[in-house]
Amino acid sequence: MNTVSSKAQAVRPGRPRSQERRLAVLHAAAELALEDAAAPTMDAIATRAGVSRTTLYKWWPSPSAVLLEGLLEHFHESIELDDALPVREALTGQVDALVHLLRDTAAGTLLRGLMAASSSDRTVGEAMLDTWLRPRREHAVHHLHRGIADGSLRAGTDVEIVTDALFAPVYHRLVWGHAPLEDDLAERICDLVWSGIAAP
Amino acid sequence: MNTVSSKAQAVRPGRPRSQERRLAVLHAAAELALEDAAAPTMDAIATRAGVSRTTLYKWWPSPSAVLLEGLLEHFHESIELDDALPVREALTGQVDALVHLLRDTAAGTLLRGLMAASSSDRTVGEAMLDTWLRPRREHAVHHLHRGIADGSLRAGTDVEIVTDALFAPVYHRLVWGHAPLEDDLAERICDLVWSGIAAP
Known part of the structure; x- marks a missing residue:
């Protein structure tokens, strides 16, 4: 019980920051793609958004998925x-x-x-x-x-x-x-x- | 004048045969493509239709053009x-x-x-x-x-x-x-x- 509740507390304050980073990734993907009229690589998106490649793959299964969600958002x-x-x-x-x-x-x-x-x-x-x-x-x-x-x-x-x-x-x-x-x-x-x- | 008229005569009897060969090419292209669910090469089409590669390129600018006309016909x-x-x-x-x-x-x-x-x-x-x-x-x-x-x-x-x-x-x-x-x-x-x- 204690573990669950302390986990929940640990997660809660992180949420908005993770949401912010998620949006940063989507913006980065859309910007790069619209600048170059070409699908960006995961590395390029990670670099522009300032997150790790591992984080990217944790959130999206493929470069196309990040790009398309970025375009949808944009x-x-x-x-x-x-x-x-x-x-x-x-x-x-x-x-x-x-x-x-x-x-x-x-x-x-x-x-x-x-x-x-x-x-x-x-x-x-x-x-x-x-x-x-x-x-x-x-x-x-x-x-x-x-x-x-x-x-x-x-x-x-x-x-x-x-x-x-x-x-x-x-x-x-x-x-x-x-x-x-x-x-x-x-x-x-x-x-x-x-x-x-x-x-x- | 004579040259033109003899050219016309030389071409006229060839017409139906060339039309037949054209259709043979279109059938070959469509058959090969539908058998393999893949675009056939010019060589494969030429072999199946029994015409030369040169003839094919004289009539169609690209393999896609033969294939598409073959499908249209089919x-x-x-x-x-x-x-x-x-x-x-x-x-x-x-x-x-x-x-x-x-x-x-x-x-x-x-x-x-x-x-x-x-x-x-x-x-x-x-x-x-x-x-x-x-x-x-x-x-x-x-x-x-x-x-x-x-x-x-x-x-x-x-x-x-x-x-x-x-x-x-x-x-x-x-x-x-x-x-x-x-x-x-x-x-x-x-x-x-x-x-x-x-x-x-």
């Missing part, structure tokens, strides 16, 4: 959950932010590189899902459920398919390059999707 | 232009055929590999566009224009965005793996898109 405002906004505006904003971050920052090149790596390395694919796509999709799904609840979207809206239809065209254009990531892309996608899901 | 029935079908049925059929060819044949693995290669090799990306995506998109756009013309789709339908919305989710799921390529995926995507584009 671009977090692009998926902020502002429930005061009408659902359509919130989601158009998220699609538009994705267009801009893939087109106007090194994130586009970085994500293309990670997608390429994921075709031969399963751990990269898992990191991409867990630390990039799923958290971003959850925010979109949250807004869609909010729309169904407030009556602005049809009951029975297929939220998974709607989320694919909203965001997949942006990634699709990034990968294939058949058409550019235009300024009005988000608006055009949302126009199409909303005519399908807006409550009558 | 899966051509998945984008047949059957104008007797109602537009919705024709397009749902195309999306469904894409789901099955990416999920149930080695084409999924092959296309993922080519997408990966295209992130560092521009010629692969160009071959993917010219000999896979654009011809397939053109068929979809053809049906959408047919629908606008016959009044089943709204005038002013944004055919480029609709084509993205129909097909991008399938490629997106292939690349990210956040959700499976389900049997009813085409139906669900088309349900969503049609509520947005069907004429009132």
Whole structure:
């Protein structure tokens, strides 16, 4: 009992500092990657963040996982959950932010590189899902459920398919390059999707 | 003048044979790729098709270009232009055929590999566009224009965005793996898109 309680006490004051170091690592990973438009090594991240390589591997299973969580954190405002906004505006904003971050920052090149790596390395694919796509999709799904609840979207809206239809065209254009990531892309996608899901 | 006309005569009877050899090359490329779930070399394609490597490079700029045209040819029935079908049925059929060819044949693995290669090799990306995506998109756009013309789709339908919305989710799921390529995926995507584009 005593041991447990003294352990808890030992851990408690450490928490905020470890949280700070964790954020320092995420910032370092995102900064390095966006500066060089290339995935940084664990060593480079550790050096910039001032933590040991061992600590890094204790917290993240792979360089891709640190990098993706760093990017998620860095671009977090692009998926902020502002429930005061009408659902359509919130989601158009998220699609538009994705267009801009893939087109106007090194994130586009970085994500293309990670997608390429994921075709031969399963751990990269898992990191991409867990630390990039799923958290971003959850925010979109949250807004869609909010729309169904407030009556602005049809009951029975297929939220998974709607989320694919909203965001997949942006990634699709990034990968294939058949058409550019235009300024009005988000608006055009949302126009199409909303005519399908807006409550009558 | 004489030279030109005798050249034309010399070329004319050769045409069908050269067309046959061209098809033999495309079949060889697709067969080898689908057997091994890997891009074949120019040498392997030339050997199987019984043509010289030089001939191959005369007709196609790169191994990816032969392979992609071979796959396009092999899966051509998945984008047949059957104008007797109602537009919705024709397009749902195309999306469904894409789901099955990416999920149930080695084409999924092959296309993922080519997408990966295209992130560092521009010629692969160009071959993917010219000999896979654009011809397939053109068929979809053809049906959408047919629908606008016959009044089943709204005038002013944004055919480029609709084509993205129909097909991008399938490629997106292939690349990210956040959700499976389900049997009813085409139906669900088309349900969503049609509520947005069907004429009132």
